[in-house]
Amino acid sequence: MPEPQRPLPQPTDLTRPYWEAAAMGELHLQRCGACGRWQFYPRPFCLACESGELHWQRASGLGKVYTYTVNHRAPNPFMKARLPYVVAIVELDEGPRLMANVLGATSADMAIGRRVQITFEPVADGLALPQCSLLADGAAA
Amino acid sequence: MNPSLSRSVAIVGVAESDLGKVPGKSALELQGQAALLALADAGLKLADVDGVFAHTDDRFSSLQVSEFLGLRPRFVDSTNVGGMSNLLHVQRAMAAIAAGMCEVALITYGSTQLSDGSRKGGAVAADLPHTPRGQFILPYGHLSPIGYYAMVAQLHMHRYGTTPHDLAEVAVAARRWAQLNPKAYRREPTSLDEVMASPLVAEPLRQRDCCLVTDGGGAMVVVSAERARDLRQPPVYVLGAAETHAHHYTPFNTGDWLDTGVAPTAEAAFAMAGVTREDIDVVQIYDHFTIGVIQSLEELGFCKRGEGGAFVADGALAPGGRLPVNTSGGGLSYGHPGMFGMFVAIEAVRQLRGECGERQVPDARLALCHAPGLVFSCNTTLILGV
Numbered sequence: 001m002p003e004p005q006r007p008l009p010q011p012t013d014l015t016r017p018y019w020e021a022a023a024m025g026e027l028h029l030q031r032c033g034a035c036g037r038w039q040f041y042p043r044p045f046c047l048a049c050e051s052g053e054l055h056w057q058r059a060s061g062l063g064k065v066y067t068y069t070v071n072h073r074a075p076n077p078f079m080k081a082r083l084p085y086v087v088a089i090v091e092l093d094e095g096p097r098l099m100a101n102v103l104g105a106t107s108a109d110m111a112i113g114r115r116v117q118i119t120f121e122p123v124a125d126g127l128a129l130p131q132c133s134l135l136a137d138g139a140a141a
Numbered sequence: 142m143n144p145s146l147s148r149s150v151a152i153v154g155v156a157e158s159d160l161g162k163v164p165g166k167s168a169l170e171l172q173g174q175a176a177l178l179a180l181a182d183a184g185l186k187l188a189d190v191d192g193v194f195a196h197t198d199d200r201f202s203s204l205q206v207s208e209f210l211g212l213r214p215r216f217v218d219s220t221n222v223g224g225m226s227n228l229l230h231v232q233r234a235m236a237a238i239a240a241g242m243c244e245v246a247l248i249t250y251g252s253t254q255l256s257d258g259s260r261k262g263g264a265v266a267a268d269l270p271h272t273p274r275g276q277f278i279l280p281y282g283h284l285s286p287i288g289y290y291a292m293v294a295q296l297h298m299h300r301y302g303t304t305p306h307d308l309a310e311v312a313v314a315a316r317r318w319a320q321l322n323p324k325a326y327r328r329e330p331t332s333l334d335e336v337m338a339s340p341l342v343a344e345p346l347r348q349r350d351c352c353l354v355t356d357g358g359g360a361m362v363v364v365s366a367e368r369a370r371d372l373r374q375p376p377v378y379v380l381g382a383a384e385t386h387a388h389h390y391t392p393f394n395t396g397d398w399l400d401t402g403v404a405p406t407a408e409a410a411f412a413m414a415g416v417t418r419e420d421i422d423v424v425q426i427y428d429h430f431t432i433g434v435i436q437s438l439e440e441l442g443f444c445k446r447g448e449g450g451a452f453v454a455d456g457a458l459a460p461g462g463r464l465p466v467n468t469s470g471g472g473l474s475y476g477h478p479g480m481f482g483m484f485v486a487i488e489a490v491r492q493l494r495g496e497c498g499e500r501q502v503p504d505a506r507l508a509l510c511h512a513p514g515l516v517f518s519c520n521t522t523l524i525l526g527v
Binding site for chain 2: 006007008009010011012015040041066067068069070071072073074075076078079082085087089091095096097098099100101107111112113123129
């Protein structure tokens with residue numbers, strides 16, 4: 001039987017730098033040259049000041065759990081094999097929020113505010129998903 | 142909306158189609174059934190209809206409904222913004238009638254999601270792998286919409302100490318109302334313990350924190366206040382109406398997730414209606430998930446932020462409680478054919494007409510209807526009165 005397929009992202013010209021960096025194991029986000037704000041997901045202009053002067057910059061890959069849930073049901077067969085799993089909204093130290101699974105974590109490990117590090121999960125040839133893992137309690141906030 | 146339009150239109154006919162498990166009827170046929178019943182309720186004929194507002198899984202649903210009913214409307218609107226769409230259509234009808242673009246607006250909705258064994262409406266363009274949702278959400282196995290509401294519940298519990306018991310209070314209150322509604326799909330008694338013992342779906346939400354999955358359709362007829370005076374039913378006027386929009390399934394904003402846009406929408410609707418929260422006799426909130434009701438009650442201003450859990454305790458929303466909420470039994474117990482906005486308004490109209498029998502709220506003169514669309518993406522508030 002074929003392995004169940006995971007829904008995978010299809011980069012566009014706009015988002016390709018994000019996915020190319022992720023494939024290299026780095027988190028790159030857009031940053032505005034005019035006002036200095038970071039943003040996610042990518043747009044052709046700055047959401048804060050409407051400047052078009054955006055460039056890609058490597059982010060720290062550190063953040064904290066803004067909120068999360070632990071799934072006991074999955075929307076597709078691929079994720080069903082991973083149940084239960086954690087889906088979190090991560091607030092990066094640079095400001096933007098993104099979604100990631102907290103790999104290796106159980107419900108008992110999770111709490112809002114816990115520090116996380118972005119990691120990268122290879123999912124296909126040349127494609128890796130930004131994910132995250134919990135940092136030890138008491139890790140630098 | 143321009144306050145001068147307050148009381149300019151009335152909802153004069155409402156009906157639901159067969160509801161629950163309805164094998165053998167299409168979503169379009171359910172809309173047609175509800176449309177004919179709503180027109181009969183109003184004392185109007187198909188030939189009177191010149192505006193059609195509809196949404197289903199079909200992108201062109203107002204045209205589909207018009208053709209099915211043999212109508213040749215001069216105004217249509219198939220706007221689909223998720224569960225609140227029909228409440229938005231009431232506003233659109235008010236604008237169209239004020240602009241002289243139609244006189245008799247028929248609003249319909251229908252779904253066969255239970256008989257289909259799935260939510261056909263869930264597979265939309267947003268799921269394509271190059272959309273923001275396709276790139277940044279779908280790979281993570283997130284359940285939508287429940288995953289988002291689970292995340293909001295988690296945040297609410299973390300910040301305010303809200304408990305699973307508080308969530309269960311909302312589900313039990315809905316069931317107690319449903320027991321008084323012969324049309325409700327689930328009417329057997331339930332308890333807080335039963336709700337809290339149901340299987341986890343997305344922590345902290347359990348199966349019984351979630352709305353039902355049913356088939357069903359509904360329809361409403363909206364006409365000008367002048368025309369409403371001569372019709373069969375007492376007019377239910379639209380006093381206030383407002384909508385706001387922000388997202389499309391991807392709420393990655395840096396704002397507070399417990400500020401979901403309900404408050405400014407409600408504020409605008411109250412301002413247009415010229416009434417206050419204390420004036421409201423009955424409240425109908427789109428209850429897709431128990432936390433949604435607690436969250437909405439806070440943002441609507443019926444209690445303070447963070448006090449929603451305490452506010453719903455001890456059967457406060459149930460028959461005889463301090464605030465009658467979702468008196469049909471709501472999406473949690475009456476029925477939930479995919480997008481509940483239509484049914485929020487139908488129940489409000491029936492309460493204001495005083496035709497709700499055992500579940501009638503005494504002397505109901507003013508009702509508030511609220512529904513969001515997608516997940517925290519947009520909001521509509523209507524204030525209705527007689």
